[in-house]
Amino acid sequence: MSAAHFAATVESRRDLGGGYFILSLHTDAPAPIEDTVPGQFVMVRGDWGRDLLNPRAFSVLEVDGAQRLAILAKIFGRGTARLAAAEPGEPMTVTGPLGRGFAAPRAGCTQLLVAGGVGLPPLLFQARRAAENGRPKAVEMLYGGRGRDDLVLVDQLDAWGTPYALATDDGSVGREGRVTLLLEERIATAKAAGEAIEILACGPTPMLAAVRTIGLAAGVATYLCLEENMACGFGVCLGCAVPVHGPRPYRYCCTDGPVFDAEEVRWP
Amino acid sequence: MSAAHFAATVESRRDLGGGYFILSLHTDAPAPIEDTVPGQFVMVRGDWGRDLLNPRAFSVLEVDGAQRLAILAKIFGRGTARLAAAEPGEPMTVTGPLGRGFAAPRAGCTQLLVAGGVGLPPLLFQARRAAENGRPKAVEMLYGGRGRDDLVLVDQLDAWGTPYALATDDGSVGREGRVTLLLEERIATAKAAGEAIEILACGPTPMLAAVRTIGLAAGVATYLCLEENMACGFGVCLGCAVPVHGPRPYRYCCTDGPVFDAEEVRWP
Amino acid sequence: MSAAPPPAAGLAPADVDLRTRFAGKTLATPLLAASGCFAYGQQFAAFTDLRRLGGLVTKGISPAPRFGNPLPRICETAAGMLNSIGLENVGVDAFLADKLPFLRDLGISVWVNFFGTDFESYVECAERLSVGEGIDVLEMNISCPNIKKGGIEFGTVPEVAHRLTKACVEATLLPIVVKLSPNAGDIVGMAQAVAEAGAAGVSLINTITGMAIDVRKRRPRLATTYGGLSGPAIKPIALRMVHQVAKALPELPICGIGGIMSGEDALEFLMAGARTVQVGTALFAEPGAIARITDELRSLMAELGIPAIDAAVGVLEAIPPEPAYAG
């Protein structure tokens, strides 16, 4: 494992509205941040006393050299509420980068990045890497949320030249309806054109379940970035079991994932 | 009881060195702050989550109108460490003013205020009131600490014209030795001069025990401001029992005290 | 859309009916102040409107006054506190004469917590309290972690608890709710024993015996060495015991206690199977905690579309099973 446990400080916090915020962390410790693969995550914890014991898992949104990384989070419970109030200079501990990320886009095969709500960060990171490598169009983002407030950082896709389509439940931006609608149409187009595609998805579990069903039905390779309750993040507590088909009934979100082949996941 | 439970915010924090600090609190709630008697205390708690459950007790150092009060504290454990890091604007809850304070100086009887370390605040408040009432010399402060860092706010006594004498264990300021040395000498002078005196003391328990022994032996009325572990501060948890002589073996620091007649206290 | 729609299941908070029945009486809300954390109520009048409580449980009363344990009696622990107050109280006579009239006049449910130092004095206490007007429930404390004589067996051996409960039930016309000790190995066995002896319900849980050490002084932090642990730290244990007893004895009314600090905590206990709950330690830091928790419970039930307490009690569903593993 090429992860480290290191001290960091909050460099900045940028509020995006709707409870979303970006936390940039800086470290002086030697940490293998630079090698982070999109889909990998970090465990983050502030100076929270004995009340909130365990760190929280966040996909890496972006890295900058060996000393800076950013996460994008949404206020959910106590931990994310604390992070949303973190001020520059506040100390944090970070373990990571952890887990296995997404494969890079292969030549001639477009990756459809299906993002729902707070599932955006690993996919935005994937899009950024593709753009940095001069291939912004090797990926296409399909991004859905409940409303306008749930679609953040879209301007970055514009800047990189990443193709994208949006959907909102309330129709306030992009297509009205679920992001899976966009996915179904895009698969249909690809099939019609004989275009090679694969699906990378991250978001709420019901969305991932729908993406899985669609992907498997269409015979398209589908990779899901999953979230399970985690205590450690590095394969020790065995809390983050993911039910799978195969030689053993469970694999682990933190070490075997968080990215899993949709075929493998034992979901209804 | 004329106490209230109210929300307040930190107005300022002034660090005095040696772990001592003054926290000024401001409230917009109707609170009977103005009527506080020196020796009364408040229970203070920050937004500490579920880890540090109970508020901490602090003698009132000073009040300013109906909306401002200050405490002087020293970093001891987790709670005082949190308070020592509190920033202006931080929300606090306060219960108070609580307990029974010191009697005001009577005409013709000098109050010797024996303060040890963090026992200063109620006695400094007593001195302030005497000065405000135009009788700064109705009290005399005998103030002791381990070293220079433990004697804070002495400039206020100068400003008010309050007579005082200092003692430090290491001799860095004032008399070398315990504050009880000053007390014994002062009692001797008073006896010799036929001067009427009484003793008001606050500080670490061993100091209070010594003051009690000296006061009782000399037949001088002696009042001790005690500290016991408190959960509520208003007579409900029964945690803050003080062993006493009299009809019942215990009285309560928070409601019967914190100021007790030394004769009543059942100490060795 | 210009305005966010109300949540699908939404109700107006004012439409939520917080009334609950327990031991034959109706309480305006399921929230009571716990024994030992509310004294005899007067002190709270300065801080909060006592009429907003569903009810209150007095400090434990014994036949004769008791003076309590040496100090230190309390200390804080992670998300909790230890106490060894020693069941200090004014005794039955002074309680009936000096304390009860104030409580009776509040118009909320009055539960009197009581105990004895041996079998006979338990029965005597129940008997003598029965003359008190305005008492709704006698809550019998069989845990008594802080008194030496008798305490342990009453609270941990089902047969002994059965005999004691039976004798007290026969000594009074008031409903007896038995407050069980979490230190008992078999909480369901204890609940069953007291239910069969005629208890009108059980209160779950009392404090759990614990200890803390001052390493600098090389001494226990409490003069009695051990004390009772309360606060959010024990909530998971309390919830588990409530759930176990509710499953095993669905007809037995349960009053849930342990670490309740919020409306959500209270709803957890209701869903686990409690019909009323008590708030203890939270009152020290926030004398008005019960009014706040009541408001939170009402809003949360409205948000979740739960119209009444009955619709919350014991409604837990199991987590749906995973698809079978075929290897």
Added chain:
Amino acid sequence: MSAAPPPAAGLAPADVDLRTRFAGKTLATPLLAASGCFAYGQQFAAFTDLRRLGGLVTKGISPAPRFGNPLPRICETAAGMLNSIGLENVGVDAFLADKLPFLRDLGISVWVNFFGTDFESYVECAERLSVGEGIDVLEMNISCPNIKKGGIEFGTVPEVAHRLTKACVEATLLPIVVKLSPNAGDIVGMAQAVAEAGAAGVSLINTITGMAIDVRKRRPRLATTYGGLSGPAIKPIALRMVHQVAKALPELPICGIGGIMSGEDALEFLMAGARTVQVGTALFAEPGAIARITDELRSLMAELGIPAIDAAVGVLEAIPPEPAYAG
């Protein structure tokens, strides 16, 4: 004076001797990693120097591999967490072949936690583990809150625990340390029963059965409904049990466990009577916690003038009595 004098009792941290003896072996420090919180050790090598540990306890091993419980398996509580991992493990054979060699080579004390699903498989497991080279202690887990069969009685009925311990002690030459369940009503009775059966010591405590509820989903937060509570929340209960057993059975070596997060916590357990301690939950947030706690323990002992572990174990004094009350 220009420089502050060292505290009267002061010692140089380097002069503090952290060695301790347990079950016939000497450990370099009293701090071990707790079972289930350290897996089989490899993962920690990336984060911390494993040689700084006094020892480690493996995840619980059963004769055959086990796959564990459905999810969710963990959730956080106030100053604690619940888990229902289900004693997932690789089984004896894979453990001996794939995991033990790495551990043996660390040069620290290796304790193998084990359990069975019934009487025979406990004995079988002890027997089959005995061939493993480099194992110092077999820690027998009789708590098993998360497995259905057998678990409960082994951990709560002294006679049953006695029989089981005796059979396992006879099946191996390795010392057997029995890890007791805090869910037992009478912890001293349990300790005595296993000591008389030949246990070389006891580990105190395993997790306490607890529960949490997701009120929005109306479901338990764990798929198994109940799970084991660990973390600082349980420390006062663990300390009390260690102290009770140490008082009753002063000769029985005790390994203290429950919510240890700091050197001061560890010293509390030593003073209560433990000769070694284990750190569990703290390792999740801070994989290097044991090295930090070791440093803190060393400094604190130096500050307090305690030169060696033996001088800390069980040294508690009572709080001096108050002067008599004459009325």
